[in-house]
Amino acid sequence: MKKFVNDPAQFVPEFMKGIALANPDLLDYTPEFQMIVRKSGVDNAKVSIVQGSGSGHEPAHVMAVGPGMLTGACQGAVFAAPPVDACYETIKKCASDAGVLVLVNNYQGDRMAWDMATEMATAEGINARQFWINDDVAVEDSLYTVGRRGVAGNFFVIKACGAAAEQGKNLDEVEAIAKKVNDNVRTMGVALTSCIPPAKGTPIFEIGDDEMEVGVGIHGEPGRRREKIHPADQITEELFEAVSKDIPFNSGDRIALMINGLGGTPITELYVIYAKAHELAEKAGFTVVRNYVGEYCTSLEMAGASLTILRLDAELEALLDAPAETAARIF
């Protein structure tokens, strides 16, 4: 296991401590619940935006806390939903007179934990509501599972809701924006390698030296198929095709285009993908209004990438444009 780690059981609290130490003016860290909230506290005139999920997807979710983004977030162990109490305490800590919107990536463990937490909070009189994000087109809905997974599109839901909340929109309005983003955002990813959860110490799946997993999930869930690795342009075409045909997106659409790294892929390779994706978008008649190239929702040190398209309208464009600040920063 080629990792910077001490006791694997302490991996999550240790990196959260690092995030907190590095952002003393921005963030407030409660180790007991692996919870991070804005230092500036809750504004009762504004809807609070909350999220929480397994660790290993950073900068999602605790590194997405900050003005214009999340009000607070909690994390579970690597790839495991947080305990119910952590979710409950996060809602409680972020409780606002204007209400709390809980953005839940659509996984069974996360949904159950936030269900319980929201019920508990509601029972205490907190105005909390859940919204499920499910942008991954790789895996179709099925009778048996909880449905499509929530992946990198998550960033756009947070960004738009965070900005709307900042502007003082009410809970219904912010929820409507979450729905609009989720209805208009689609993602698919591809993995070239697996990753190793520190506590597990071994890869979560086996993959050949010349293979890739098309449509991989951010916990290493299998996707659509296992294939020989293709040239970057061909992979990009596959992702673009799958994503753009899903809603479908239409010629003339104004879009945000995201190439998200899964953790182990260097930024340059993401730009190789971006170059092709941008070209394909223009060929399809889309206008790329904003773009995002980097890490937004990762899977530990997995080498891989995902492509996200969000259809914009004037409202969403303005929300994406709005200022925001998180622990993920350059300067």
Place this chain on the structure above:
Amino acid sequence: MKKFVNDPAQFVPEFMKGIALANPDLLDYTPEFQMIVRKSGVDNAKVSIVQGSGSGHEPAHVMAVGPGMLTGACQGAVFAAPPVDACYETIKKCASDAGVLVLVNNYQGDRMAWDMATEMATAEGINARQFWINDDVAVEDSLYTVGRRGVAGNFFVIKACGAAAEQGKNLDEVEAIAKKVNDNVRTMGVALTSCIPPAKGTPIFEIGDDEMEVGVGIHGEPGRRREKIHPADQITEELFEAVSKDIPFNSGDRIALMINGLGGTPITELYVIYAKAHELAEKAGFTVVRNYVGEYCTSLEMAGASLTILRLDAELEALLDAPAETAARIF
């Protein structure tokens, strides 16, 4: 080779095209010289800051172009200094009445190329000057080599000089700032894995499953020693010790602390290191005024990290605080 790449020979121009497409308002790309300059052009009242080196270290160097940072940069093939002409054209394109400061990371190939380019530009009446950055404490000066290597400390030299140039400081003053930063910044890195230059197709060095290279260079150059992998805290102690004892830094120093990822290490592991480094800094009596956790100077997809300490004074603090914008961004 688990990479998103098409023809490996086109890797650099393809990712540069992606960077350009993604930043149409910020950057101007000249494929012929693998050169990127600010879209806003040159301000003759301000010193231009220029850099260029082999590719594979992104966001250094072309992704460090932007207001408050570099005026322009050019890149060579992966890990190879740019051709002399590219350097010359970059100086020419960035030529300002106030002068051009060329920040060269201290490698033989880069120095020779920029030497020639600066001579050529000077012969044409351009007021260009070079400054060598050499913050890596891993390898001692020696009679035979060009001396210490320039690594992640590079970011601070660019940031400070970029801000100073923006403020209208003259060439002597900006050069003095480069010198002040370089004199007060020290770095050491450690690699857990090698990386694979696309055109080479094989790792640049062999390393055991349980080994790390302490003091590694950003082109995979060997460092101080090969060791069994240690817990993150112990590695951090080693890096901190080597770096902080080098100038040495003193109790009471106000510092900027950077944990830089080498490309394949996820942000969470960098924060595990940061947590310990911050603690060690406080124990040593330093005040961490600013911190930087993320990728600033990489080595393709190498798993590894480096620790940089910069001693601050009021002038440098203000320069680091100054606004800046580059292709490396979150929102």
Place this chain on the structure above:
Amino acid sequence: MAEISQEQVERAIKTTCATVLRNEHYFSDLDGLAGDGDFGTSLATGFRVIDKEWDQIDKTDIGAMLLKISMLVSKHVGGSSGPIWGTGFMKGAMLTRGKTAISLQDLADMLGSAIEGIQARGGAKLGDKTLLDALIPVHEVLKAHAAGDQDPGATLRDAADAADKAIDETRSLVAHRGRASQVGERSSGTPDPGIVAIATILQDWCKDRGIARTPKAAEVAKATA
């Protein structure tokens, strides 16, 4: 009418702590076959705290005790297991408020209520290859004995048999819930770790009460060896 004393319930919980802690890695390994390999760790994180804080746990009555246990699970167990086991204990607590002894029928009702709660929480049904595939037949056993011989020993042995049997009966199924459902067909042929955990706990309860029985599923044999 056979009574189960609070002391017996406490003893069963303590035994469960031992079972879960002993099998932390084994249960995770089983989860790793088709799921994400965290089941043992998730569960053990909670039961380690229950074990450690045992003396401080409110034991006024069975309900108070189970409520506290449910709270500790909610606080410390992540993943799907947190809500599932937390809900189970919570439902049991609600039916035992103020009681310091319960009948076999009470126990059957508690489990029935727990099953309902878990189904409402996670949406799984019989045959989805979750621990419900052990709990539901065990519930049938409890109901039958409560209405019949009321022999706690025989009840426990039959319950352990039922859970044990569920492992092999569901082995070839495809998981429809939890992370294991995400590997599709690949989960067929591997045992469900939740079912193994229930069977192992019941087997350890048998052992603790001196009820001789030999596990059939290899996984229970291994987990109780």
Place this chain on the structure above:
Amino acid sequence: MAEISQEQVERAIKTTCATVLRNEHYFSDLDGLAGDGDFGTSLATGFRVIDKEWDQIDKTDIGAMLLKISMLVSKHVGGSSGPIWGTGFMKGAMLTRGKTAISLQDLADMLGSAIEGIQARGGAKLGDKTLLDALIPVHEVLKAHAAGDQDPGATLRDAADAADKAIDETRSLVAHRGRASQVGERSSGTPDPGIVAIATILQDWCKDRGIARTPKAAEVAKATA
């Protein structure tokens, strides 16, 4: 006095293109042993352009031609090789301005000037295990023949011998310049790719002119096979 015609110089350059392009991967592999494995590619990138643009290259005189070649190297060759080879051609160009033929002494002077330029540029000296360890003995050969028999054929053969010999003589040295210097002791035992390139080019020149000689260093044998 033996004259070397411009046509002969052109032919030598064309031959050099073929040598470098044929050995792109081999020279990179040699650089990979202790350096960073880019030498062959860096060099080939430049000589591929020279080869392709050959017809458009200004051939008014030897100086004009070498100047253009130096410029193409500066434009297309990265790494240390760009400045080193670019400087070498530039110095040769400066001494042949307006000339359409050169003497052996001119050639010796050109190489002497190139060596000085490369030393000034990169700071290497004899024994640092760089291509200077081939160029300096070759320069001695040129000077001796220029002052003596003035036989271009014998000169070329002796020059090839000298460069060839340099490979084995420097093999056990530790590199003090270029990326190979960064591996310290580890470079000992590997041949320097720059020296191999010079020896290979000279051997190919011999072959092209029908001068029979058998390379001694295994690397040259391989590169010219």
